[in-house]
Each structure stands twice: as structure tokens, then as C-alpha cells.
Amino acid sequence: MKQFYLDDEGKPAGPYPIDQIREFLRDRVVTPDRLASESPEGPWTSLQQLGITVAQPIAVSSNLPPPQAVSTGFDPIIWVQSQSPLAIASVVCGVLTILPLVGWITCIGALVCGHIALVQLKKTPGMGGRGLAIAGLVLGYLGVGFCVLKVISLIYAASHPSAAPYYMAGTSAASGLGCCGAIAGFYALIIAMMLGGIALVIYLAIWVSKDAKARGVDNPTLWVLLIIFTNLLGLIIYLCIRPPGRLVPCPSCQNHRLETLTRCPHCGNP
Secondary structure (H helix, E strand, C coil): CCEEEEEECCEEEEEEEHHHHHHHHHCCCCCCCCEEECCCCCCCEEHHHHCCCCCCCCCCCCCCCCCCCCCCCCCCCCCCCCECHHHHHHHHHHHHHHCCCCHHHHHHHHHHHHHHHHHHHHHCCCCECHHHHHHHHHHHHHHHHHHHHHHHHHHHHHHCHHHCHHHHCCCCHHHHHHHHHHHHHHHHHHHHHHHHHHHHHHHHHHHHHHHHHHCCCCCHHHHHHHHHHHCHHHHHHHHHHCCCCCEEECCCCCCEEECCCCCCCCCCCC
16 A cells, blocks of 8 residues: 655655545545655655545435335245154054054054153254144053053953853863963963063163264164164164264263264254
């Protein structure tokens, strides 16, 4: 940027940048006829002759037409709240409880997905699907109740000789009672194993969901569904494929995260 000396009663003053000289002109510290030179020895020329003037603002006409709305041909974007995949899986499994062969499995899936979805929805305010999760839980509990009633009805039928004459015919009362007791014990064992299996599947699904989240695994919902429908086989597959490493507490949110991750999958902080 050029610099000029200003004449101050016969003595050179400066040098001053050209922008500062324009400010002097704007503030009327100097006049356009003030002599200036690039060298303190001269030659001296007035600022007006050098072309150094105050920059004038560009005049904007107030008679311009007002802006008009231009149609783009597209509808406005409507924001749709995302739904929890686990909530959707819960209600789908709940509907499938009406199937005779897989109903006792899908009711477990509806309960597991529904409870995990409600926990995730509490931690994610922007996600929807609470109604779907509740509907899936209701259908899942109804399916469990139906399975229990079915087992109870089978036990009742087995404990009454008149209910099943084809296997009680020609037997004595003692042998009939013994047979009924054996059948009742067998079905009680089935109920206990089913309840234990439900508890185990729920525990495995919750653990896999938390571990996948802490390790930054994509789509942990798919792994939860795999655990629900394949149980221990899905757990073995997950343990073989999951990212290896040690889980450490996050310094920001105190949730466990994989030590090698650059950002926490829970809070997003480094």
C-alpha cells in the first residue's frame, strides 16, 4: 500500500498510508488541497490532483420494486420424527404372537424389544416410538399369558382322566394319579424352563445392547434381534465380530466406552 508525506507548514509529516489519509479527509483533518508527496523531498502535489479522495457511498434507489416470491415447484420439507427401531420390532413381534408355532418366541421378542426401546427413548428425547413400544409390551404380555393359560389347561386336562380317555382307559386310580402327577411335573418343568429362558434372553439382549453401544457398533438393534431369535448362537457370533478392546469410563458422561474410540458413543465428546 502506498504511503504519502503531508506538508505541515513547510515540513514533511508522515508517512501515512493512503487509507489513513482518506480518513483524514473524511474527518476533515486535512483538505483536498493539502500537498502530499511520496518522498519527503518532493515533488509536492495536492491530494485532489493525486486522486486521493473520500470514498463516496453508493446511492441506492428507493424506487426498486419489492421482492416477489418465486415458486420453486417443490413442496415445503416436513420434518418427520424418527421412530425407534426396537419399538417397531416390539410391536411386530407382538402381532406375530397370534401364530401357533412361533407365538411363544415372538412374545419374548416383543417384551425384550419393548423394554429396551423404552430405556433408549428416555435417553434420546428426539426419537419417537413410545406408543409402539407400549403396544408391543401389551401384546407380548398377552402372548405370555396365553401361553401360560395353554400350559395350565394341558396340565388340567392331564390331571383328569375324563379329559383324556385315550391314555387313561384301562388303568387303575393309583396308576392314573401317578400318570397325572408325572404329566403335571413335566409341564411344570417346561414352564420353569420357559421362564428361565425368557429371563436369560432378556439379560443377554440388554447386555449386548449396552456393549454394542459402548464399542461404537453400527446398528446395535440388529444384534439385539439376533440374540432374541438365535439366543446363544447369536451371542457367540457377536463376541467373535465385535470390536476388541477394553472399556473405560468416559471423562464427560462416565458411561463406559471403547478405549480406542476417538469420541464417546454416548455423549459425542472426545
